[in-house]
Each structure stands twice: as C-alpha cells, then as structure tokens.
Amino acid sequence: MFDSLELSAQEREQLTLRVHEYAQRYLQELPAAPASWELIEDMAVATLAAPPSDHGVPIDELLRKVSVALESGINTASGKFLSYIPSGGIYAAAVGRLLGAVVNRYTGGSHGAPGLIALEQGVVRWMCDVFDLPEAASGVLFSGGSTANLTATVAARSRIGDDFSHGVVYASERAHHSVVKAARIAGVHPDRIRAVRADSQLRLDTAELQSAIASDLAAGLAPMLVVASAGTTDTGTIDPLEECAEIAAQGGAWFHVDAAYGGFFALTARGRSRFSGVELADSITVDAHKSLFLPFGVGGLLVRNETTLMDALEGRGAYMQDVPDHAMAIPNYFAMGPELTRPARGLETWLALHLHGVDAFRNELDRMIDLAEWAAAELGRIDGIEIAAEPELSIVTFRADAGDDVSQRIAAHMNASRQVHVSSTTINGLFHIRLAFLSQRTTQDVAATALELVSEALAKR
Numbered sequence: 001m002f003d004s005l006e007l008s009a010q011e012r013e014q015l016t017l018r019v020h021e022y023a024q025r026y027l028q029e030l031p032a033a034p035a036s037w038e039l040i041e042d043m044a045v046a047t048l049a050a051p052p053s054d055h056g057v058p059i060d061e062l063l064r065k066v067s068v069a070l071e072s073g074i075n076t077a078s079g080k081f082l083s084y085i086p087s088g089g090i091y092a093a094a095v096g097r098l099l100g101a102v103v104n105r106y107t108g109g110s111h112g113a114p115g116l117i118a119l120e121q122g123v124v125r126w127m128c129d130v131f132d133l134p135e136a137a138s139g140v141l142f143s144g145g146s147t148a149n150l151t152a153t154v155a156a157r158s159r160i161g162d163d164f165s166h167g168v169v170y171a172s173e174r175a176h177h178s179v180v181k182a183a184r185i186a187g188v189h190p191d192r193i194r195a196v197r198a199d200s201q202l203r204l205d206t207a208e209l210q211s212a213i214a215s216d217l218a219a220g221l222a223p224m225l226v227v228a229s230a231g232t233t234d235t236g237t238i239d240p241l242e243e244c245a246e247i248a249a250q251g252g253a254w255f256h257v258d259a260a261y262g263g264f265f266a267l268t269a270r271g272r273s274r275f276s277g278v279e280l281a282d283s284i285t286v287d288a289h290k291s292l293f294l295p296f297g298v299g300g301l302l303v304r305n306e307t308t309l310m311d312a313l314e315g316r317g318a319y320m321q322d323v324p325d326h327a328m329a330i331p332n333y334f335a336m337g338p339e340l341t342r343p344a345r346g347l348e349t350w351l352a353l354h355l356h357g358v359d360a361f362r363n364e365l366d367r368m369i370d371l372a373e374w375a376a377a378e379l380g381r382i383d384g385i386e387i388a389a390e391p392e393l394s395i396v397t398f399r400a401d402a403g404d405d406v407s408q409r410i411a412a413h414m415n416a417s418r419q420v421h422v423s424s425t426t427i428n429g430l431f432h433i434r435l436a437f438l439s440q441r442t443t444q445d446v447a448a449t450a451l452e453l454v455s456e457a458l459a460k461r
C-alpha cells in the first residue's frame with residue numbers, strides 16, 4: 001500500500017485521520033455496546049491470526065479486522081466493566097502514548113531524553129508526595145503492578161546479601177498472587193514464603209505476622225520482606241499499615257505496600273485517612289492504569305530511598321560507557337529496574353495529569369467510593385444477600401446466603417445480560433461476586449442496573 005516504511009506527510013495525515021475517525025466512532029458507540037461478547041469463534045481466530053502478506057493491506061480493511069477482534073471477550077473499555085480491576089483508559093493518556101511513540105525518544109538512560117525524563121521524574125515526585133514519602137524517595141514507572149512488586153522484592157532481597165536462603169517473605173493470604181510470584185521469580189524458596197492469615201475483616205492479622213516473624217527469628221531465619229496491601233484485589237481491604245510497618249521494622253524486614261489497585265485513592269480525604277502508615281513504607285507499588293484511570297501499561301514502584309534500588313539493580317555493559325552516571329533529578333531508569341529500553345510512560349502520565357489537573361482525578365475517585373458505598377448499602381437491603389466486608393475503597397464483594405449455587409447463578413445472570421460484567425472470588429471457601437468501580441465511564445445507572453440484576457436473579461429462584 002505504501003511505497004516506503006517512512007510515510008509522506010500526506011500518507012501520515014490520511015492514516016492518522018482514518019484511525020482517529022475509527023477511535024471517535026468506537027468511543028461514541030461505547031455506551032450502547034455490550035459489557036461482553038461470546039468467546040471468539042475458531043474461524044475468526046484463524047482469520048485474525050493470519051500472517052502478514054508480502055504486500056501491504058489498506059487501513060480500512062485492517063480496521064475491519066480490528067472490529068472483529070474487538071467483538072469478543074470482555075468490554076474492558078466500557079463503564080459496564082465491573083469485574084477484576086477496571087482501567088479507565090482516559091483519552092488524554094492514549095493521545096500521550098501516541099505522541100510518545102511518534103517522538104520515540106529513549107527514556108531508559110538519562111542521556112537520550114533528559115527533558116522527557118525530567119517530566120517523568122516530576123510525575124514520580126508527585127506520586128511520592130501523594131504518599132508523604134521523604135525527600136530521598138524516588139521511583140520508576142513500569143508496565144504494571146506485577147513488575148513493581150517483583151522489583152521491590154529484589155530490592156528487599158539485595159538488602160540481606162547475596163546469600164538470601166535464610167530470608168523470609170510475609171504477606172497476607174489475601175495478597176495479590178503477583179506478590180508470591182515475585183518471591184518465586186526472585187529465587188525465594190517456597191518454604192520461606194509465609195501466607196499470613198487474614199482476620200475476620202479480611203485484613204492481614206498482625207498478631208499472626210508477629211508470631212510468624214518471632215518463630216522464624218528463633219529458628220535463625222531472617223525476615224526479609226513484609227508485604228501489606230492498600231486495597232486487596234478481592235475486596236479492596238486495606239491492611240493495618242502502621243502496625244505492619246512497626247512489626248516489619250522490629251523484625252528487620254523491608255516493608256512493602258502493594259497499592260497497585262488502591263494507591264491513588266490517597267488523593268481523596270477518605271482514602272488518605274484509611275492509608276495511615278503508608279508513609280512508613282520502604283516501597284510502594286502503584287498502578288496508574290488502575291486508580292489513575294490510564295490505559296493498561298503504566299504502573300510504578302516508589303521507594304523510600306532511591307539508593308536501595310540502585311544497590312540492587314545498577315549494572316551496565318561496556319557499550320553503555322558513554323551514559324552519564326545516575327543523578328536523582330535525571331535518573332538512569334535502567335539502573336532502577338529490570339528494563340533497559342522502555343516507552344515514554346512518563347509522558348502520557350504527565351500529559352493526563354497536567355491536562356486535567358489533579359482535582360479531576362480526585363473527584364472521580366471520590367465518586368468511585370460513593371458508588372461502592374451506595375451499592376453496598378443497597379445490597380444490604382436485598383433479602384438473601386450478604387456483603388463480605390464494608391467497602392473501604394471502590395470494591396463491593398457479596399454472596400447469596402443461600403449458598404454457592406445461588407451466588408453462581410446470580411453472577412451468571414448478571415453476565416448473561418451483557419449489561420454489566422462481574423467477576424467472582426472465593427472467600428473463606430465461599431463463592432463471592434465482586435463489583436469493582438474504577439472507570440470514569442461507570443455511571444450511577446450502571447451500578448443501579450447491576451443491583452437490579454441481582455434482585456432479578458434472586459426472584460427467579
């Protein structure tokens with residue numbers, strides 16, 4: 001279709017226009033689109049997975065294939081997406097991502113794009129301030145919470161030395177699975193990973209944590225890492241951060257807060273008051289693609305002391321001898337994490353934050369808490385429904401007290417309607433349904449529809 005990989009100005013304009021028109025139509029039709037579709041048919045998979053031809057194909061034909069690809073699975077861009085952890089996919093950040101790819105500057109090391117890194121550091125510093133971390137704090141934007149949790153684990157591991165076979169990791173049994181996965185990838189033996197029991201409120205039980213650490217110390221082991229959640233995936237529960245920080249410090253362990261889901265609720269008065277103790281963390285995982293409403297692909301790790309990351313991860317090859325030393329204002333991100341080449345994640349985050357202003361995010365997060373509180377109160381009024389825990393952030397988790405069969409039927413009824421999409425979890429051996437509010441596109445009407453569907457399913461029994 002095109003004569004060269006380098007498009008002419010006119011070709012660029014035409015291509016951008018076609019994609020722009022497609023995106024506009026997509027977003028205009030989104031409110032009426034279903035929350036999910038059937039799984040993709042084998043025939044469609046075969047067509048979509050066809051290899052590229054030797055000669056190019058017109059963009060309109062390709063966009064038709066994109067439409068086929070999009071009409072399967074869960075409509076995660078929709079405000080009806082209430083399952084797992086929604087991601088707002090705000091347009092400002094999508095445009096920022098396009099800009100970042102067009103300018104294609106190198107943000108792995110400080111020399112390639114010091115200006116873009118300065119923008120990114122401004123974002124990171126702002127994030128550190130959101131959690132009241134000290135001056136020496138810093139961080140890196142990664143692809144998501146899993147990479148951030150892994151990097152924090154490696155930093156904690158490095159603090160106890162090259163032989164970490166005696167190092168123990170502690171996390172609540174309700175922590176995100178990426179925490180245990182991170183420990184495994186970091187080479188921590190399964191025998192050295194403790195799943196600390198959660199209490200009746202589903203919070204990490206600090207008495208259990210204390211006694212696990214005491215018995216490990218008595219056995220000659222070294223508490224290496226304590227992980228607390230500032231918003232669990234299942235219920236949005238916040239672990240007792242202050243107490244966890246104290247216990248970790250007494251045991252000599254690194255204290256990590258996994259705030260991948262909940263993190264930016266700290267912008268709201270309600271969220272910040274519930275995060276008391278987060279400022280004591282050695283590191284904090286955040287996900288801008290969760291509670292900052294960005295499109296999938298931007299998470300981050302904040303560390304109390306920048307040098308702890310460098311000690312664990314600094315390293316370079318001879319071919320990098322021209323790269324200046326790391327400096328805090330314009331850091332070498334390659335020295336602070338597993339990635340070398342990386343996209344300009346800071347640019348899209350910066351653009352979205354500066355374009356909208358922080359209040360826009362704060363207000364939306366407040367609205368998400370309101371929706372969850374409203375939904376919990378309404379669910380509490382439905383006979384036969386019980387809530388796992390009062391929502392602390394924006395997730396409501398509930399079940400039918402008649403048992404798992406009924407709960408499963410309610411979830412199936414909700415999803416079959418395609419007016420909302422919900423996911424489930426198991427708490428204390430019982431099937432629970434989750435409503436997660438974290439999209440700027442989720443309206444009060446969507447929440448009301450979800451509750452009507454619950455009542456409808458119960459009435460059908």
Ligand SMILES: Cc1ncc(COP(=O)(O)O)c(C=O)c1O
Binds near residue numbers: 145147
């Ligand atoms: C509490 C928590 N931690 C970590 C993660 C992993 O984050 P990501 O999916 O961005 O890798 C998630 C994802 O839902 C999460 O909810």
